[in-house]
Amino acid sequence: MAKIECMEIKICSSVKNTSFKKEIVHKATELGITGFISTEEEHTSFIHAEGFAQALQNLLSWVSKGAHTSNDRQLTVTWENPTKVYEKFAIAKYMIPSVNIPGSPQSTELEKETNIPKAFSPPKHVALIPRGSYIWAKLRHLDQSKGYQVTAQALSGLIPTLQELKIKYFSVIIFSSLSWKLPTKEVRNLLDLIYRWIDSFQPILNKNKIKFTTIGRKDRLPAKLVELIKKIENNTKNNKKMNIVFAIDYSGRDEILRCINTLIDKKLPRVDEKSFSTALDTSGIPDPEIIITTAGKLSLDDFLPWQSIKSMIYSSSKYFPDFTPEDLKEILVKYFKRTKN
Numbered sequence: 001m002a003k004i005e006c007m008e009i010k011i012c013s014s015v016k017n018t019s020f021k022k023e024i025v026h027k028a029t030e031l032g033i034t035g036f037i038s039t040e041e042e043h044t045s046f047i048h049a050e051g052f053a054q055a056l057q058n059l060l061s062w063v064s065k066g067a068h069t070s071n072d073r074q075l076t077v078t079w080e081n082p083t084k085v086y087e088k089f090a091i092a093k094y095m096i097p098s099v100n101i102p103g104s105p106q107s108t109e110l111e112k113e114t115n116i117p118k119a120f121s122p123p124k125h126v127a128l129i130p131r132g133s134y135i136w137a138k139l140r141h142l143d144q145s146k147g148y149q150v151t152a153q154a155l156s157g158l159i160p161t162l163q164e165l166k167i168k169y170f171s172v173i174i175f176s177s178l179s180w181k182l183p184t185k186e187v188r189n190l191l192d193l194i195y196r197w198i199d200s201f202q203p204i205l206n207k208n209k210i211k212f213t214t215i216g217r218k219d220r221l222p223a224k225l226v227e228l229i230k231k232i233e234n235n236t237k238n239n240k241k242m243n244i245v246f247a248i249d250y251s252g253r254d255e256i257l258r259c260i261n262t263l264i265d266k267k268l269p270r271v272d273e274k275s276f277s278t279a280l281d282t283s284g285i286p287d288p289e290i291i292i293t294t295a296g297k298l299s300l301d302d303f304l305p306w307q308s309i310k311s312m313i314y315s316s317s318k319y320f321p322d323f324t325p326e327d328l329k330e331i332l333v334k335y336f337k338r339t340k341n
Contacts, residue, residue: 006035006082007056009047009063012074021091027062031055034086036140048140049089050082061320081324084155085146092141116165116329120336123289125169126162127311129303130155132295132319145189150321152197155206161325163208163242165332169285171245173303177217177254190329194248195225209241215281216250217258245285252305255281282307290335292328294320312338 024037024047031178033051037042047057047063052229064075129153155172162170174194180187198212205212212233218226229248259279277283287307291300296317300308314331 002052004050004082004084005053005056006048006050006080007060008078008080009049009060009061010076011045011047013043024063025089025091027042028059028089031059033059033089036086036092037089038092038139047268050084050086080322081157083146083150083321085142085150090141092139093243116333117336118341120165120333121340122166122168122332124167124333125171125199125286125290126332127288127291127304127308128155128169128170128172129291129293129297129301130172130320130323131293131297133321135295136319136321144186147321148190148193152193154321154323156201158323158325158328159204159208159210159244161328165329167242169243169245169288170283171215171247171285171288171304173247173250175216175250176246177249177251178302180220180249191222191225195222195228197245198225198228198232202235205232205236205239205244209239210236211239211243212236213243213245213285214248216248217254218249220249244287245282245328245341247303250281250302250303252302256306277306280306287311290314290331292316292331294318294323 007233021039028035028049028051033049033055035050036049037045037047039045049059051059060077063314099273133147133151134144136150137144140146158170175190175239177200179190182190201212202208214229214233221229258281259276262279263275268275282304285307288304288311291304291308291311291313292315293299293313294316298313298315300313304311312335314334316327318327
């Protein structure tokens with residue numbers, strides 16, 4: 001069965017053709033392709049196209065040979081993982097900076113080092129702050145819920161690589177306590193997506209011997225989500241191959257305050273680091289050696305403040321839905337080389 005693929009084209013031309021966008025929409029629609037076309041800057045267009053391989057090749061041929069661009073045009077073509085969130089092909093209303101285009105002025109990524117060294121020694125715990133889904137969706141003229149959906153897909157796509165590299169613990173913030181400040185409808189949609197995503201996650205967890213754990217508050221979450229979380233935590237508690245930790249309704253400061261109140265209730269005569277750590281949500285989970293952030297931000301934003309005292313922070317300039325397993329490998333190789341020396 002033919003699979004949906006994704007092609008991205010950056011077109012630089014000295015000729016400004018105002019009808020080109022309409023022409024590309026007509027051609028893409030004719031070929032059954034979904035996605036968008038946008039303007040990055042004057043004389044530079046960006047096309048994100050998803051469809052069957054032959055249709056995409058036909059579109060590329062049409063773009064390359066058509067009369068709509070000048071003889072000095074320059075095309076850069078990349079192939080990416082399809083998001084499958086577009087219902088049609090349209091003109092994006094927003095100015096879109098380069099996304100996953102090599103050589104982009106906004107790209108700060110170094111040449112990738114994704115070959116895993118033979119002597120590679122994996123960190124025990126990798127933590128992730130997946131930023132950028134809102135901007136990613138906005139720049140593509142998509143509803144915010146689509147950004148969350150693709151973020152969930154991208155997170156799931158990292159698991160095989162994490163297992164391949166024998167990462168024992170992987171924690172990711174899914175819903176921070178600050179998320180309650182979002183519009184009510186958006187919060188409801190996000191929590192509903194989290195429910196559906198976790199529910200669909202169950203077969204993968206048991207098949208791959210992955211233990212599922214959550215950290216954060218549960219008293220403010222919908223009852224059906226709490227019930228599902230408890231069910232899956234119980235069903236996967238004996239899995240030993242890997243541990244996935246979802247931070248849901250999580251705030252590091254709140255975690256510390258709850259920890260202090262727990263210790264006060266226990267009336268301990270003295271508190272040290274060990275007793276304090278055992279009262280945290282992450283009790284029994286090693287501190288992360290690596291914390292990865294995306295969208296070019298380095299701040300931890302209240303994620304694991306107690307546990308991150310010795311963590312190395314790595315930032316990717318990509319918005320998270322575009323963060324790939326290859327990007328993850330690149331960071332882990334850099335970590336290995338840095339700690340080896």
